[in-house]
Amino acid sequence: MPKPLQVIVVGGSLGGLFAAIVMKRLGHTVRIFERNPTPLLHNQGAGVVAGGDTQAFFNNFDATKRPIAVTSKLRQYLDREGRQIHEEGLAQKMTSWDLLYYLLRANFDGVKSGYCKVPEPIEGEGKGIYEYGHLVKDVREAGDKVEVEYEGREGNIEKTLADLVIGADGPSSTLRKILLPDVQRKYAGYVAWRGTVPEQEASLAAQKAFVETFTFYHAPRTQILSYVIPGENGALEPGKRLINWVWYCNYPEDSSEFKELMTDCEGKHHHITLPIGKMRKEILQGQREYAKKVLPPQFADIVCGTKQPFIQAITDVISPKNSFFGGKLLLIGDALAGFRPHTAASTSQAAFDAQKLYEMMSGQISLRQWEEETMEYARYMQRSGVNMGQRSQFGNHPLAQMQDMARS
Known part of the structure; x- marks a missing residue:
């Protein structure tokens, strides 16, 4: 292929940045089209398990060389009273969405932040441009190129040509809808409540249960888990980190409870994510009271x-x-496969796909091999996530505490 290729990456979150950095390092000109109207994506404060593929990507492509993770030294399960009932000596790395995002932006287009120093340009790399407020409307084959039609920041409709287009625009991918309109994203019957608490603000009991430990509690139709992630500006020092938690609760799709849950304080209904700061006070207070009734005290505390x-x-x-x-x-x-969070593999999938992209574009593997390996990963992990979620939320987890849960 000639250099530099003109590459458009649709989607400017972690997956898009992984692919964009790979292509930039190979010497190509890369434009990211991100639909968000602001230059930086909003941080929801989400924790991320830094799996092997994610760690490998940062080892290979992160020129800042900044440490990215907190180590969770063991996995444990609690009972309703907060006592440990099972332990596994399994160490894992935990990080945060915001730390990864700002490291990737520093590598791709030199965004300055308190997370890291912007690295010096690498000899032979291409040009990276982050185009926010760009909404893709259509794509079509145009000879040996792809024509991308999009709406720009001023609301004008424009067209441009690219040698390669990479769709990394999430589970509700616009590109996938254009190409495969029959492939639909479907609600699985439950939600994840998510949040963080500064490590130093948690009770001593919560700190003992969650600091550097991957901790779970299972009961019929619910599970909650917690681990420590980097704090402000990616701080890894004890006392400056965050305790991250994820609480899965069942809500039937056609229930009034689910509709009320996803309606924000301004009366707007959200289909997938209810953002930080948008929750109605009565919903939040009701969930806090529910937590005190059904969760171990350490989890209720956070x-x-x-x-x-x-x-x-x-x-x-x-x-x-x-x-x-x-x-x-x-x-x-x-954009290829949206995993349920139980797999802790969404970020790893994007990192894996991007590294395989590097292998393909540098001639180490063929397009067909790239297709096969990335599709195999997607199918296996997507199926695994469904199995884990169905067992946990609708079946019988072997470590579930058998108690009567007040909700469906």
Whole structure:
């Protein structure tokens, strides 16, 4: 392929940045089209398990060389009274969405932040441009190129040509809807309440249960988990970190409770995510009271201590293919397959796909091999997530505490 290729990456979150950095390092000109109207994406304060593929990507492509993770030294399960009932000596790395995002932006387009120093340009790398407020409207094959039609920041409709288009625009991918309109993202019947508490503000009992420990509690139709993640500006020092929690609760799709849950303080209904700061006071207070009734005291402490949690509806989606127009348009990460969070593999999938993209574009593997390996990863992890979620929320988890839960 000639250099530099003109590459458009649709989606400017972690997955898009992974792919964009790979292509930039190979010497190509890369434009990210991000639909968000602001230059920086909003941080929801979400924790991320830094799996092997994520760690490998940062080892190979992060020129800041900044440490990214807190180590969780063991996994444990609590009973309703907060006592440990099971322990596994399994160490894992935990990080945060915001730390990864700002490190990637520093590498891609030199965004300055308190998270890291912007690295010096690397010899031979291409140009990276982050185009916010760009909403893709259509794509079509145009000879040996792809034509992208989009709405710009001023509301004008424009067209541009690219040698390669990479779709990394999340589980509700616009590109996937254009190419495969019959592939639908479907609600799985439960949501994840998510939030963080500063480590130093948690009770001593909560700190003992969660600091550097991956901790779970299971009961019929619910589970909650917690681990420590980097704090402000990616701080890794003890006392400056955050305790991150995720609480899965069932809400039938056609229930009034689910509709009320996803309606914000301004009366707007949200289909997938209820953002930070948008929750109605009565909903938050009701969940805090529920937490005190049904959760171990350490978990109830951090749920009630979270000032502004957010809600993510759990969904399923997977594309039957990830290559279009003879390999000139590719889907990666969540745009290819949206995993349930139980897998802790969403970020890892994007990192894996991007590293395989590097191998393909540098001639180490073929397009067909890239398609096969990334599709195999997507199918396996998507299926695993469904199985884990169904067992936990609708079946019988082996470590679930058998008690009567007040909600469906």
